[in-house]
Amino acid sequence: MSGIHGDKYEAILDAAYTVFGAKGFYESKISEIAEDAGVAKGTVYLYFKSKEQLFTAVTRRDCEQYLAEMQGALVQHNLAEGLLRMANLHLHYYYKRKQHTQLFFMTPNNNPDLIEFMRGFIRDYTDMVTNKLASEGVQQPEFHAKAFIGMLERMKMDILWNQDFHECDVDQTAEWAAHLFMHGCKARVQ
Amino acid sequence: MSGIHGDKYEAILDAAYTVFGAKGFYESKISEIAEDAGVAKGTVYLYFKSKEQLFTAVTRRDCEQYLAEMQGALVQHNLAEGLLRMANLHLHYYYKRKQHTQLFFMTPNNNPDLIEFMRGFIRDYTDMVTNKLASEGVQQPEFHAKAFIGMLERMKMDILWNQDFHECDVDQTAEWAAHLFMHGCKARVQ
Amino acid sequence: MSGIHGDKYEAILDAAYTVFGAKGFYESKISEIAEDAGVAKGTVYLYFKSKEQLFTAVTRRDCEQYLAEMQGALVQHNLAEGLLRMANLHLHYYYKRKQHTQLFFMTPNNNPDLIEFMRGFIRDYTDMVTNKLASEGVQQPEFHAKAFIGMLERMKMDILWNQDFHECDVDQTAEWAAHLFMHGCKARVQ
Amino acid sequence: MSGIHGDKYEAILDAAYTVFGAKGFYESKISEIAEDAGVAKGTVYLYFKSKEQLFTAVTRRDCEQYLAEMQGALVQHNLAEGLLRMANLHLHYYYKRKQHTQLFFMTPNNNPDLIEFMRGFIRDYTDMVTNKLASEGVQQPEFHAKAFIGMLERMKMDILWNQDFHECDVDQTAEWAAHLFMHGCKARVQ
DNA sequence: AATGAATGAGGTTTCATTCAT
DNA sequence: GATGAATGAAACCTCATTCAT
Numbered sequence: 159m160s161g162i163h164g165d166k167y168e169a170i171l172d173a174a175y176t177v178f179g180a181k182g183f184y185e186s187k188i189s190e191i192a193e194d195a196g197v198a199k200g201t202v203y204l205y206f207k208s209k210e211q212l213f214t215a216v217t218r219r220d221c222e223q224y225l226a227e228m229q230g231a232l233v234q235h236n237l238a239e240g241l242l243r244m245a246n247l248h249l250h251y252y253y254k255r256k257q258h259t260q261l262f263f264m265t266p267n268n269n270p271d272l273i274e275f276m277r278g279f280i281r282d283y284t285d286m287v288t289n290k291l292a293s294e295g296v297q298q299p300e301f302h303a304k305a306f307i308g309m310l311e312r313m314k315m316d317i318l319w320n321q322d323f324h325e326c327d328v329d330q331t332a333e334w335a336a337h338l339f340m341h342g343c344k345a346r347v348q
Numbered sequence: 349m350s351g352i353h354g355d356k357y358e359a360i361l362d363a364a365y366t367v368f369g370a371k372g373f374y375e376s377k378i379s380e381i382a383e384d385a386g387v388a389k390g391t392v393y394l395y396f397k398s399k400e401q402l403f404t405a406v407t408r409r410d411c412e413q414y415l416a417e418m419q420g421a422l423v424q425h426n427l428a429e430g431l432l433r434m435a436n437l438h439l440h441y442y443y444k445r446k447q448h449t450q451l452f453f454m455t456p457n458n459n460p461d462l463i464e465f466m467r468g469f470i471r472d473y474t475d476m477v478t479n480k481l482a483s484e485g486v487q488q489p490e491f492h493a494k495a496f497i498g499m500l501e502r503m504k505m506d507i508l509w510n511q512d513f514h515e516c517d518v519d520q521t522a523e524w525a526a527h528l529f530m531h532g533c534k535a536r537v538q
Numbered sequence: 539m540s541g542i543h544g545d546k547y548e549a550i551l552d553a554a555y556t557v558f559g560a561k562g563f564y565e566s567k568i569s570e571i572a573e574d575a576g577v578a579k580g581t582v583y584l585y586f587k588s589k590e591q592l593f594t595a596v597t598r599r600d601c602e603q604y605l606a607e608m609q610g611a612l613v614q615h616n617l618a619e620g621l622l623r624m625a626n627l628h629l630h631y632y633y634k635r636k637q638h639t640q641l642f643f644m645t646p647n648n649n650p651d652l653i654e655f656m657r658g659f660i661r662d663y664t665d666m667v668t669n670k671l672a673s674e675g676v677q678q679p680e681f682h683a684k685a686f687i688g689m690l691e692r693m694k695m696d697i698l699w700n701q702d703f704h705e706c707d708v709d710q711t712a713e714w715a716a717h718l719f720m721h722g723c724k725a726r727v728q
Numbered sequence: 729m730s731g732i733h734g735d736k737y738e739a740i741l742d743a744a745y746t747v748f749g750a751k752g753f754y755e756s757k758i759s760e761i762a763e764d765a766g767v768a769k770g771t772v773y774l775y776f777k778s779k780e781q782l783f784t785a786v787t788r789r790d791c792e793q794y795l796a797e798m799q800g801a802l803v804q805h806n807l808a809e810g811l812l813r814m815a816n817l818h819l820h821y822y823y824k825r826k827q828h829t830q831l832f833f834m835t836p837n838n839n840p841d842l843i844e845f846m847r848g849f850i851r852d853y854t855d856m857v858t859n860k861l862a863s864e865g866v867q868q869p870e871f872h873a874k875a876f877i878g879m880l881e882r883m884k885m886d887i888l889w890n891q892d893f894h895e896c897d898v899d900q901t902a903e904w905a906a907h908l909f910m911h912g913c914k915a916r917v918q
Numbered sequence: 919a920a921t922g923a924a925t926g927a928g929g930t931t932t933c934a935t936t937c938a939t
Numbered sequence: 940g941a942t943g944a945a946t947g948a949a950a951c952c953t954c955a956t957t958c959a960t
Contacts, residue, residue: 166941182457184374188934198942200936209934260457267372267450277509291533301524302533304506305499312498319467334491342532343481343492356923378951388925393952546920562837564754568955578921580957589955640837647752647830657889671913681904682913684886685879692878699847714871722912723861723872736944758930768946773931 167205169195174216179258183213183266213265214272220261221279224251228286237294238340241306244287245332248310252317253328259318283307306339357395359385364406369448373403373456404462407451411469414441418476427484428530431496434477435522438500442507443518449508473497496529547585549575554596559638563593563646593645594652600641601659604631608666617674618720621686624667625712628690632697633708639698663687686719737775739765744786749828753783753836784842787831791849794821798856807864808910811876814857815902818880822887823898829888853877876909 173195177186188209192199206212231243255261266272287303296302313331317323363385367376378399382389396402421433445451455462477493486492503521507513553575557566568589572579586592611623635641645652667683676682693711697703743765747756758779762769776782801813825831835842857873866872883901887893 164940185457187932199934200942201940203935204940263453263455263457265453267453268375280505296533298524301521302528304502305525305528308499308502309495310498311502312494315470316494331491334488335495338492338495338529338532340532340534342528342530342534343486344530354923377949389951390925390927390953391923394923399951544919565838567953579955580921580923581919583956584919643833643835643837645833647833648755660885676913678904681901682908684882685905685908688880688882689875689878691882692874695850696874711871714868715875718872718875718912719908720912720914722908722910723866724910734944757928769930770932770946770948771944774944779930 166195166197166201170197170202170205170212171216171219174212175220175258175261178213178216179255179261182260182263183209188212210266210269210272214269214275217261217265217272218275221275225279225282225286227251228283232286232290237291237296238336240290240294241336241339242332244306245310245335246329248307249313249317249328249332250325252314253323253325256318302339306335309335309339356385356387356391360387360392360395360402361406361409364402365410365448365451368403368406369445369451372450372453373399378402400456400459400462403456404459404465407455407462408465410451411465415469415472415476417441418473422476422480427481427486428526430480430484431526431529432522434496435500435525436519438497439503439507439518439522440515442504443513443515446508492529496525499525499529546575546577546581550577550582550585550592551596551599554592555600555638555641558593558596559635559641562640562643563589568592590646590649590652594649594655597641597645597652598655601655605659605662605666607631608663612666612670617671617676618716620670620674621716621719622712624686625690625715626709628687629693629697629708629712630705632694633703633705636698682719686715689715689719736765736767736771740767740772740775740782741786741789744782745790745828745831748783748786749825749831752830752833753779758782780836780839780842783836784839784845787835787842788845790831791845795849795852795856797821798853802856802860807861807866808906810860810864811906811909812902814876815880815905816899818877819883819887819898819902820895822884823893823895826888872909876905879905879909 170191173191174186177191177194180186188202189199191212192202195202202212206215228244228247231247232240235243265276284300284303284307287307288299291299291302313335316331317328360381363381364376367381367384370376376399378392379389381402382392385392392402396405418434418437421437422430425433455466457463474490474493474497477497478489481489481492503525506521507518550571553571554566557571557574560566568582569579571592572582575582582592586595608624608627611627612620615623645656647653664680664683664687667687668679671679671682693715696711697708740761743761744756747761747764750756758772759769761782762772765772772782776785798814798817801817802810805813835846837843854870854873854877857877858869861869861872883905886901887898
């Protein structure tokens with residue numbers, strides 16, 4: 159036993175992360191997840207009530223881990239430094255998850271639990287950035303938080319889709335994003 | 349016959365737009381689309397080879413219409429004005445499509461045609477903005493184009509999700525977005 | 539008008555002969571037959587009440603033509619000569635119809651009309667041979683007629699299936715079959 | 729578990745044999761086979777990948793059983809005795825299968841696996857008889873094997889179609905067939 | 919007579935979930 | 940706890956046939 163849930167719980171969650179991440183919710187089969195986890199199909203249902211609940215659990219684990227890492231990036235730095243660290247973390251996080259694209263796109267709809275959780279995650283993330291911006295005196299901090307996260311999300315797409323987006327490009331992109339957010343594009347016009 | 353395809357073609361496309369937009373690809377049933385269009389199930393297959401092809405056709409129509417409208421927003425204006433118009437168009441477009449959220453999220457995966465089309469659309473949109481920025485002397489125009497579109501996409505989310513996001517808020521948001529992109533957030537710090 | 543039915547009737551029958559012959563009843567589509575005949579789908583139903591009736595008509599035409607040709611082979615010849623002519627006709631007939639294999643195998647079942655017709659055809663063919671044998675003094679003429687036809691049917695299979703069965707082989711086979719039927723296999727044993 | 733496959737496997741195969749045999753491939757429904765086997769529809773697909781594969785499995789089992797029985801009929805007998813035993817076995821085999829006529833006629837086409845298997849079966853059967861004839865000094869043994877089998881196949885038709893063909897008639901027919909094959913029809917002419 | 923758009927019944931197949939062992 | 944055989948609902952899609960033009 160490695161935790162309160164037991165090894166199988168983790169194995170199933172890991173397998174679900176892999177399979178859902180590769181194929182999305184609807185094209186993933188419980189049988190494949192079970193096989194990948196090295197357990198029987200029925201065992202999945204001992205730990206998770208349904209396919210949807212399993213998906214939600216996978217998402218939850220990923221998002222919580224993300225927020226925990228992000229938390230550290232923002233404290234005890236000035237605005238410029240904080241934004242740069244945040245951008246780097248955001249982009250590198252998804253760079254490492256290139257194989258799990260579908261986790262962020264092909265989610266089950268009609269599932270109130272998941273929808274609520276995802277909105278909660280987005281709200282929490284936004285709040286975290288909003289608070290940082292507010293504490294640094296930025297006006298309309300919530301709008302600015304959303305705008306910065308939006309920029310980074312679009313950069314994330316490039317990372318997930320372009321095979322030739324390498325780790326060094328990630329650093330460069332993060333730097334540009336933070337700079338643009340701080341000074342606007344006019345700064346670069348002659 | 350109102351066009352080259354006939355009334356039924358349009359009726360099915362409209363119904364598919366409604367149903368796919370409300371439930372996403374996987375949770376939508378051809379039978380429901382057919383009923384909504386006022387035709388028999390088999391009729392859908394006279395006009396579209398498969399459920400996936402129908403979804404692609406719906407997406408294509410929406411995206412092409414979008415690009416056509418966007419085209420007009422960018423020409424013959426200076427940078428500030430062009431960005432503001434673009435932001436307004438982007439956000440108002442999706443404000444009008446609040447009921448069709450799922451069209452943008454729950455798409456079928458494993459469908460090469462659709463994936464290719466969507467990437468083409470995103471590329472075309474990005475190019476359109478990139479060219480505008482380049483012609484106005486902005487450095488790294490592609491990066492800046494993506495960043496601006498990313499900001500707007502995040503604002504779009506708020507519009508789609510928040511019931512209390514009203515049309516007047518859209519204008520305000522567009523203005524802020526364009527301003528932030530031009531001058532950065534520092535401009536608002538004391 | 540080339541006959542009492544008109545050109546389209548013949549065109550449909552010819553197309554049906556081709557398509558049914560190539561794919562069998564169940565895998566053939568009325569739409570394909572119509573296209574092959576150069577008429578609209580609905581036109582097929584002006585001349586034939588149903589797909590099954592069309593198949594029956596195709597079969598009937600082919601069988602009647604066959605019996606008519608066979609009739610001539612048996613009259614005014616002695617037994618040996620008559621059997622040889624018959625064997626030749628039987629095998630060459632199907633040699634010419636190599637492309638229409640499925641007409642003889644993939645027939646619709648559950649169709650009383652067709653079943654009755656086919657049995658009638660087999661009975662007529664058998665009677666024709668039986669009468670010849672009886673008139674030449676062969677005992678148990680019906681059994682012998684069936685046996686000879688059976689031999690030839692098996693040879694027909696080889697013709698339909700083997701790509702390297704050439705026209706000259708047909709003659710040889712017919713000769714052997716007639717000889718075997720007349721004298722038995724012992725005649726060839728040392 | 730009564731065998732390597734389990735009871736359900738056999739039950740489904742038996743039910744498929746019954747239903748396919750009565751109605752042919754195309755007119756048989758998986759749901760009917762499942763009901764006949766006393767299992768749910770989905771269970772059929774646990775054991776057989778598709779309807780076609782199930783049909784092939786049924787055919788294979790029947791043919792293999794047939795060849796095994798036939799093997800015994802031909803060994804350790806002189807030619808006359810061997811042919812008589814073979815004719816009896818051939819005809820009695822199908823006499824017992826009167827209810828499964830459609831298994832031999834209404835097979836799925838366009839199925840390479842099945843076509844290959846059937847040709848293999850016919851080849852194996854022919855070879856078996858050919859070898860026997862060759863070992864007894866009959867010239868052109870392959871031709872003669874095919875001819876004899878052809879005769880018997882035609883007799884099989886009578887058995888399958890005529891309700892008033894009784895078991896005693898089968899013996900008589902086998903005897904006549906073997907005699908005809910050995911001595912020809914001339915032996916019966918005055 | 920000829921057309922072909924429209925219909926809709928119906929069958930194969932999948933797969934999440936259950937439960938007896 | 941663990942298994943995996945069994946279930947059966949549900950949906951896509953086909954295609955013979957009809958009928959208004």
